[in-house]
Amino acid sequence: MNKEIIACFPQWGSYSCAFRYLFENGFDVKYMTPPPITKHTLEVGSLNSPDFVCVPFKYCLGCHIEALENGANCLMQIYGSCRLNFYGELEEKILRDLGYDFKFFNMAEINFRSPKSIIQNLKIVNPNLSLIKVAKTIPTTIDIIKTIDKIEDFIRKNAGFEIRENEMEDLFSEFKKKLDETTNSKEYKKLKKEYLKKIMSVEINKPKHPIRVGLVGDYYTVQEPYSNYFMEKELEKMHIEVHREMNLTNSIIKSKYKESRKYGKKYVKFNIGATANYTVAEVLKYAKNGLDGIIQVKSFGCTPELNAQTVLQNISKDYKVPILYFSFDSQTSETGIKTRLEAFYDMLSTKKKG
Amino acid sequence: MKGYLGIDIGSISTKGVVIDEDLNIVASEYLWTEGDPMGAVKRLLKVLENQLKDKDIKIVSVGTTGSARKLIGVMTNASVVKNEITAHAVGTTTLHPDVNTIFEIGGQDSKIIIIENGYVTDYAMNTLCAAGTGSFLSSQAHRLGVTVEEFGEIALKSQHPTNIAARCTVFAESDLVHKAQIGHSKEDIIAGLCKAVVTNYLNNIGKGKKFRPPIVFQGGVSKNVGVKKAFEDAVGHEVIVDKNGHLMGAFGVAVLAKKSGIEKDFSFDVADIKFRTTGFDCPKCANHCEIVCVFKDDKLIDSWGNKCDNGTVKIN
Known part of the structure; x- marks a missing residue:
């Protein structure tokens, strides 16, 4: 194993286990599990980010800075069909301006139609890489x-x-x-x-009929517990069955994009960006399955999820299912979130009893 | 006779209500929090104790709500500590069982609660921004040299409310200054502000919601007749303002305290006991949780704020 190269991908739910396996056993480099997100991560990320960028960027940047400080020297970023596509480019520039020395594997740079481009980019991580081993x-x-x-x-x-x-x-x-x-x-x-x-x-x-709540939202906020203020845990504490479809399996490994577009056709006819079509389809499914309530979490200013929000209002009306909307940035107080969640719980439980 | 005390400690004002077993309000008070929730509650309790002097009421249960509900709950040994959305809904549906929509504008927050057959079916509360709430109105009243209490009456005199940008408090303020400088009359501007508050409310909190009558408007701002009229003009229905509309949260949580069936010792002497809070940043990890400790007569009685067990403060 090439121990000189220490790769790191920003904190993202529990997936670092899988990434570690891939990089250490496939790419043959050392992998650093990013330090858990704390207030410091967000502070250092916000400090060095443009103020109006969506908050997942601030988390990613904070994670990368902490990883670099801890000795990582090869960073990565994925791509997407919203601002996420610029994350890598911008992060790299900011980090270089801060004076860090590192390799950067930006998946947005890969031309997936050209095997040459794929190999070239993979070799950023480890120049002596064995494709067979990775495969x-x-x-x-x-x-x-x-x-x-x-x-x-x-x-x-x-x-x-x-x-x-x-x-x-x-x-x-x-x-x-x-x-x-x-x-x-x-x-x-x-x-x-x-x-x-x-x-x-x-x-x-x-119980036979527990309160069931569906959780939807933008790709990062819904999947990274720290960034949604551990909403799933809070709901579990209230004895709620939590449903969430958005994860790596359902989005990248086995993309449900086409299925989602078809399923949500009645409410939205075109691509509304990033994973917002998934959001619409998930909400519609939850509503049809009779879930008691739905919560949308998004980073402040997330345009695709804002597009979805207007559609969700129609679903909420048609199926009479209450939807709670949250917008997070780096300064939201936790007290306010708890107040709204408690009230949501009170509403669902009295309705269920009534 | 048994009595139930409800306390609603908001960012701006503190409200207290004592009800008897038939849910009649037997004592009530509304005063400013002035950034000191514990001090405000002590003042509140003194007033309520005075009002109850000649009445045969013994308080058997306390409920707290509002943003300082947890702190005051510990202080008063409350049986019920409830969020203000539920408290308001319970209060209003008790007094107006047929209500379908509740508009509420307070000092720093605003919310809408939709009710069907006596049950809350949907609600929304402002996030991230306090535009169009009571504190905005009172700062603008100050700028115009009128008190917030006379604001509503002045607004009613206007024939042509000035158009004022409603989206954002900062823009609204620059709009207001500009309109005043080019010669709009004061009552038109004041009426315009009331309208702006309503537009802001309906565009943000009320977005996508259906306003079915009967509509009850409450919270501190409901005392402003100018805003009430602007609401009626905008939604095209009569808007009911209860004479106790500003106390609804406290009333609601008193009702909840009664319904809970939990009875706990309470004495107005709490007002004379020394309570103190201290805060510190937990040094055990990079989260630096801000931990609050509450002391009663210098004895630690509760603490909170920690995200994990490392930050637990032992209570002897």
Whole structure:
């Protein structure tokens, strides 16, 4: 393994486990699990970002600065069909202006139609890279991502009814910790089997008709718990079954974009940017399935989600399902969020009883 | 007879209501918080105690709401600590069982609550921005040299309200200055401001909502007849302002305290006990949680603000 290269991707839910596996076993470089997001991450990110950029950028930049300070020297950014496409370019420029020395793998630069371009860009991470090795690690990486998504989905729906508080989350942390030590797919598969069983057999006491809430929002805010003020955990504490479809499995591994466009056709006929069409389709599905309420979380100024918001109002009216909208930036007070969530819970629970 | 105390501690004002078992208001007070919620509650309790002097009422349960509800809940040994949205909805539906829409504008927040058959079915509250709330009106009143109390009456005299940009307080203010300088009369500008508050409210909080009558308008700003009229003009329905509209949160949480069935010792002596809070930044990780500790007679009784167990403060 080339120990001189230390790669790091910004904090994004629990996926660093999967990225670590890919980079250490496939790209043959060291991977740094980014330090957990804290207030400091956001502060240092905001300080060096344009004020009006959406807040996920500030988180990513903060993560990258912390990673560089901790010794990472190869950073990465993904691409998307909104401002996300400029994240990489802008981050690299800001970080270079700050005087850091690093390699930057910006996926927005790849021309996916040209194998040459793909290889050239992959070689930024490790010039001596073996494509065969990378290719061999990909199936397990994908499976790790799917497993993470499967476990998280299960936790969201059941953790609110645990008999012993936090049991699932503790087991999941244990799993992630052990996952960070695996070097081959055999080890991983054993671990997966063991923990899937353990987590799914945690004792719960779930009523027949619990309150069910669907969570939607912009790609980063809905997936990174710190950036939505641990909304899923807050809802679980209120004994709510939380539904969330947006994750890596449903967006990149097996894109549901076309399906979403078709499903939401009655409400929106064209592409409204980024993952906003997913948002519309998810909300429509939740409404049709009779969920009690829906929460949209977005970063302040997220245009695609704003587009979706107007559509959601129509769905809310047609299906009589209440939707709570949140816009986050770096300065929102937590008290205000809790007040609104509590009121939302009160509303759903009295309606359910009534 | 048993009595129930509800306290609503907002950013600007503190409200207290005592109800009896038949939900009649037997004592009430409205005063300024002045940035000191604990001090305001002590003053409030003194006034309420005085009003109850000749009445045979014993308070058996306390409810708190508003942004300082947790702090005051600890201080008064409350049975119910509820968010202000639920408290307002409960208060209003108790007094006006047929209400379908509640408009509410307070000191720094504004909300809309939609009710169907007595149940809240939807609500919205302002986020990120306090444009069009009570503090905006009072600062503009000050600029125009009138008190906020006379604001509404002056607005009613206007025949042609001036158009004032409603989206943002800063823009509204520059618009106002500009209109005054080019010669618009004061009552037209004041009426324009009332209209701007309503437009702002309907465009932000009320976006996508249906306003079905009966509509009740409450919160401190509901005392402003100019804003009430602007609401009626905009939605085309009568808007009801209850004489206790400014106390609705406190009334609601008193009703909730009664409904909870929990009875806890309460004495007006709380007003004489020394309460103190201290805050510190937890040094244990980079989150630097701001932890608040509450002391009663120098004895630690509660603490909060920590995101994880590392920041827990032990209570002896």
